[in-house]
Amino acid sequence: MDLQLRPLAAEDEQVARAAHEELSDYNFFLDFSPGEPWDDFVNRMRRRRCGIDIEPGRVRAAFLVAWVAGEIVGRASVRFDLNEYLSEAGGHIGYAVLSQHRRRGYATDILRQSIVVARSEGVDEVLVTCDVDNVGSRLVIERCGGVFDGVVHDPKEQVDKRRYWIR
Numbered sequence: 001m002d003l004q005l006r007p008l009a010a011e012d013e014q015v016a017r018a019a020h021e022e023l024s025d026y027n028f029f030l031d032f033s034p035g036e037p038w039d040d041f042v043n044r045m046r047r048r049r050c051g052i053d054i055e056p057g058r059v060r061a062a063f064l065v066a067w068v069a070g071e072i073v074g075r076a077s078v079r080f081d082l083n084e085y086l087s088e089a090g091g092h093i094g095y096a097v098l099s100q101h102r103r104r105g106y107a108t109d110i111l112r113q114s115i116v117v118a119r120s121e122g123v124d125e126v127l128v129t130c131d132v133d134n135v136g137s138r139l140v141i142e143r144c145g146g147v148f149d150g151v152v153h154d155p156k157e158q159v160d161k162r163r164y165w166i167r
Contacts, residue, residue, distance in 0.1 A: 002068060002069070003066055003067070003068050003073070003106060003109045003110070003113070004066070004067045004068075005064045005065070005066050005067075005076060005110060005113040005114065005117070006064060006065065006067065007042075007045060007046065007049070007062065007063065007064055007065070008041075008042050008045060008063070008065055009042065010038065010039055010042060012065070012072075013038040015071070015072055016029075016065065016072060017038075018072075019065075019072040019075075019098060020032060022098055022099070029041070029063070029075075030063065030077060030094075031055075031058075045062075045063045048060065048061055048062075048063070049061065049062045049063075057083065057085075059079050059080065059081040059082065059083055059086065060079070060080045060081050061077055061078060061079040061080060061081075062076075062077070062078045062080075062117055062121075063075070063076075063077055064076045064077075064078065064113075064114070064117070066097075066106060066109070066110050068101075068106070072098065073097060073098055073101040073104075073106045074095060074096055074097035074098060074101065074106055074107065074110050075095065075096055075110075076093060076094065076095040076110050076111075076113075076114040076117075077093070077094045077095075078092065078093050078114045078117045078118050078121075079091075079092050079093070079094075079118075080092075080118065080121040080122065080123055082127070085155075085156065086127075087127070088152055089129060089152050089153070089154040089155070089156070089157075089161050089163075090129065090154075091126075091127040091128045091129040091163070092118050092123055092126045092127050092128065093111065093114045093115070093118060093126060093128050095107060095110045095111055095114060097110070102136070103136075107136070107137070107140045108140050108143055108144060111128070111140055111141065111144045112144055115144065115166060124167070125165055125166070125167050126165070126166040126167075127163065127164070127165060128141050128144075128146055128163075128164050128165075128166060129152075129154075129161040129162060129163050129164070130161065130162055130164075131157075131159050131160070131161060131162075132151060132159070132160045132161065132162050138162060141162075141164045141166075142164070144166060145166045145167070146164030146165065146166050147164060147165050147166070147167070148162065148163070148164055149163040149164060149165055150162075150163055151163070
């Protein structure tokens with residue numbers, strides 16, 4: 001599998017917006033506003049990775065998109081710091097795979113590459129969480145070395161989350 005995990009670029013706008021629309025109920029781009037100019041969004045993500053002009057409630061993080069054969073298959077958000085919410089229920093890494101690309105090993109590859117990114121920025125112990133009923137994500141995390149740490153309630157999403165540490 002030739003999955004490439006990289007930041008968005010100006011030339012990705014059309015295909016990236018289509019991916020965002022497909023997962024609109026999941027909020028593929030997290031805090032992307034449909035009316036926001038594409039270049040502004042891309043630059044905001046670059047600044048966030050560098051720790052510049054971080055919005056309240058956010059932390060230094062990389063937003064990365066997973067590409068295979070010129071097509072977006074998923075995304076990852078790799079947080080290099082944790083705030084109160086992230087340290088409890090959100091974790092260092094969040095990832096998603098577009099529905100038509102699921103069950104092909106992409107989620108595992110996205111998480112593995114995201115762990116490398118996190119460690120390159122000084123995160124030695126990586127916290128990853130998933131909804132308690134998301135068996136696929138649980139298996140991906142365990143396949144990547146996740147050690148179960150317990151279940152917590154996510155007050156933002158109003159669901160219970162399984163917590164895993166990857167050391």
